Amino acid sequence: MSARVSQGLFITFEGGEGAGKSTQIRRLHARLEALSIKTHVTREPGGTPGAELIRALILDGKRPALDALTETLLFYAARANHLAELIRPALAKGDVVLCDRFSDSTRVYQGVLGAVPSVVVEQLEALVVAETKPDVTIILDIPPETGLARASARRGSHQADRFESETLEFHKNLRQGFLDLAERDSDRIIVIPALGNEVSIENEIWQKLASRFPLFQGHRA
Template sequence: MARGLFITFEGGEGAGKSTQIKRLADKLRAKGYGLTVTREPGGSPGAEAVRHVILSGAAESFGPKMEALLFAAARSDHIEQVIRPAIERGNIVLCDRFVDSSRVYQGGAGNLEPEFMATIERVSVNGMMPDLTLIFDIDPAMGLERATVRRGDEVADRFEKETLEIHRKRREAYLEIAREEPERCVVIDAAQKPHDVEDVVTAAVFAALEAHAGAAGDRAQEA
């Protein structure tokens, strides 16, 4: 069975990732692709329990290093219980946030040592890196305004409530990742109208699928 394709969606608060994941998932299902849609923190029963601890702010008082370790533990469980089995079945996996969120939220904006972040990333990911990462780029002020409207009467979560300056640092950290890994990352202007964003997402994903299928065919011929 051919290996599946692992696609992650990244970006700041209010960038519209969830909307675009749903639209893309509908298109892929309509074309008959095997599909797994998941998220972080969370995605597996153990990781969902950790998600509640993190987003409620219960771990905030222990500092960014403890939060990073919690994220890493949740990610390890998520990968081994959900992502890796789906990829091995040949599914396309769409994941709302993944390792780049930890790099940005705990590493860059959290000021944790690069060596520490690299170590826990290596252990938790265990080789399961995305084939394609879509980074939804938006001015943080606009993103937070969108997030406020979306949230309604609900309380802002652990990350939404932080200062605009922190959100700006996160945006720059995402763009730096994209500059460092252009072969994996595609930056998308998330300030566009949703259907325009959708067109860019669709083009990027189907190009990746075509390349993936071509590479699989080459490997089959070599075998």
């Protein structure tokens, strides 16, 4: 029988392109499942059939980019569906949710870099997310040159998506935006350097989580 957390646990992963978010989510998921802890892996934009349709529209690298406000509204439409159909029900059952990107990405990509006033982003955040905020956010920090090279190698012959196609300067600003968020919200956000090997990064994530949540304590990193 799977173990459950009394109120659920919402963990989000953030960072630039090629930082290794999906890899570390997969590794953390495997460790939690090995402990019989019910865990859901999801992503943004996406995570539900409706939100995945919006994801395809936003990230389509074959068409011109949407204006910043339209793009932001689409992100929050996808998030509203994702929260209603997956995240909130899972947390209500006491499960763990691991999400590849969430509101912090919107704040950085659209609020900091996309020319959408921060007040607009915060109003949408209050309307859509309300009290369903991450319990902890892990930012995997990597120099953009390294991250983009990783993303390109992973992508192979497939076309770069909407954000991977942006300039190096964009990605440098993106990295700084995440670090600025972490400085302002250090109680929630943990920054972990992502240049090490996968196992050492996995163990550091586990240790940081164990310092905050009883669920991770008593199990060796």
